[in-house]
Amino acid sequence: MSTINAYIETHKERFLEELFQLISIPSISSDPKHKESMVKTANAVKELLLSSGADSAEVRQTAGNPVVTGEKIVDEKYPTILIYGHYDVQPAEPLELWVSDPFKPEIRDGKIFARGADDDKGQFFIQLKSFEALAKTNNLKCNVKFLIEGEEEIGSPSLPEFCKKNKELLKADIILVSDTTLLGLDKPSITVGLRGITYYDIEVTGPNRDLHSGLFGGAVANPINKLAELINKLIDDKNRITIPGFYDDVLFIDETERNELARAPFDVDAYNKSLGIPIGVGEDGYTTMERTGIRPSLDVCGIWGGFSGDGAKTVLPSKAYAKVSMRLVPNQDPITIDKLFIDYVESIKPKGVQVKVAPLHSGKGYVSPLDSVAYKAASLAMEKSFGIKPVPTRSGGSIPIVSAFEEILGIKTILMGFGLESDAIHSPNENFPLENFYKGLETVPLFYKYFSELMG
């Protein structure tokens, strides 16, 4: 590995420069204003694939944002690794909470600060530059393919169709993804479970115009009060989701497995302190790790209506809105949940207002087997680079496409991420510690080595 590590050492400044250029394009997939940035970023990714050692690379059109593919086929007899990543990012709002411009990456305290610094431009760069180091030093004992999309943050609406149409192009033995977290640099971990997701826009309409809260207050249903009533009915006082049938497909996890998962080091006081919360709040009977790892959840991600300026505008607004997201566990079907949710909202709809529910996107959860070649290779690689054997963990996050890969392409995914929970992905001041970036560059080439050895 020494020539590989020497190559990385020599080029690591350039790697950062290239990453910063990619980050500086605001590829926010949820905002139609950034359409042009999406195309620009896709083209930049294609150029990066070619310059990093791919034999070919293409920007491919979809119904939405383009997908970038590329490959280097070293030998037909070698196993093939398909690298998946995404070049789109979350919106940066609220902008006023950022210390530096979200699209002008800056290094402070040994961390890169920018939207996408971790999720997923920074993490994808670990894969890209590990590949480059292997390719340029002629150490590739695997074929490598790339599939980099631009719609992950909006639920990958175009990718399943793309996969269906390009099964041959994407044929591989394993999909490798860096888009998840480690418990810590001193607590290496591999994500073996992901939650699924559903997401809804809710609109509550009361009167046909904003009303004076004095002249009408008390006689006309207020859509904000009614939205609060509705939201409040979604979770009971044991913090369980109240939608009838919601838990029907949740797999029972026995004590043995719960004990296994509880082995992951976790300090609840440090967790609460780092979040600035007095106490964790979640479903009765489960630990903090279980609440995000093996149990579903429901969060209002946004709410708005009426007057939000300074002072005392006395209005009974016409409309109120909320964005509601649920995280599902493996075996819960988002389509079934959509129906249950919409029916339930209809059944608890407050009097005097209209309620509309629009599903935005969804994805299934995923569980990865611990006895696979890929998991073993990942575990060996991390044990070598971190000096500690990693533990399997279940992430509360969702990468909906991972279960779609299995269904459509028949390929399992290994989630070897190098982020930290403190990286503030999806939040102001997203960051990625340089140490994690370099540790990733040290680990991924080892995965290639062990994977090809174990497959060979």
Added chain:
Amino acid sequence: MSTINAYIETHKERFLEELFQLISIPSISSDPKHKESMVKTANAVKELLLSSGADSAEVRQTAGNPVVTGEKIVDEKYPTILIYGHYDVQPAEPLELWVSDPFKPEIRDGKIFARGADDDKGQFFIQLKSFEALAKTNNLKCNVKFLIEGEEEIGSPSLPEFCKKNKELLKADIILVSDTTLLGLDKPSITVGLRGITYYDIEVTGPNRDLHSGLFGGAVANPINKLAELINKLIDDKNRITIPGFYDDVLFIDETERNELARAPFDVDAYNKSLGIPIGVGEDGYTTMERTGIRPSLDVCGIWGGFSGDGAKTVLPSKAYAKVSMRLVPNQDPITIDKLFIDYVESIKPKGVQVKVAPLHSGKGYVSPLDSVAYKAASLAMEKSFGIKPVPTRSGGSIPIVSAFEEILGIKTILMGFGLESDAIHSPNENFPLENFYKGLETVPLFYKYFSELMG
């Protein structure tokens, strides 16, 4: 009255031009950005008082926006009418819902459309121009004083102090105000009751930063969900306010008085239809008119937190906010209610979050006696100009300063307003029908006539 009416007829186009100029200054008292507009508007009001016939007029400083005073003393022996009005307006947001610019008044369908067209620049102009017609035709049999403030829409914080310091200046027999509504042009009415008001900013804080709803959802209290829980606990399923002690000081209104108030013509189907609501919703056991007239109410006037853009940002936000207003009935003390509300919120504060409550402004309710000279004069004036005897009504709105006038100056107020509920005050597309404006100009001089006769 014929010379007075002839004067109005001759000058009515100019009256509108002058009103439009006043409206075009965006005197939004709740927004510090508009400080300069407040001073500009106060000066414009002073000039209007002088040009309309006042002997003197002054812009007087307060701790907040200036107060404009003026007077015409015809004869020390005559009774004195003090005209109160306000030159400040509500914010115009949401701007995108206005058909025309809120500060460029436009006449469509016989109505003036603009912020302040009714509340209160348009209505104040009825008083101002009635005074002008009487003064310029030498028909004034009363002394007239003016008190026009610039903080009504933020609860008149500086006016009580101003009144305390200027009791002699403001000495009068009656205060006359046009800042309320008629049931309709064919249903004249005089407002004899006003509700009081309290208003609060609420801030709920969960984690110290926005979190990824997947990685943390289910384990960390979500401030939006918790704010919804809190709001939902403020009103019970009979639509009664749940704050302990809240109703203690609400006066019991007996069947006789309820029957008297029920005489005001009111068509509940037309009301619901005009508001586009399927059904009115309010406190069990009370009619729509009673719910706004004689019962208190609680409305969330604004709510916000998390992501409100297009698409599906999966965030568990750090903070959520709401603006909550209560309308009180006469005899409820806002200071007592502040304490009850803050204590109650503290007692129901959800676990895992911090809650801050900041009172913004408040005012007491008001009831005007039906057997006073001023009420009789107003009733006779309206019966003459409308051809129908007006009914007394109780408005759900609040003019906090009215009860302060009685406490500080010892003067009763007569609320002779000419607006309609459909004027959309405080809403987009606020408007004031020209017919109402002219009907007001026909009525107010008659009030002067009957008032001086009955007092003389």
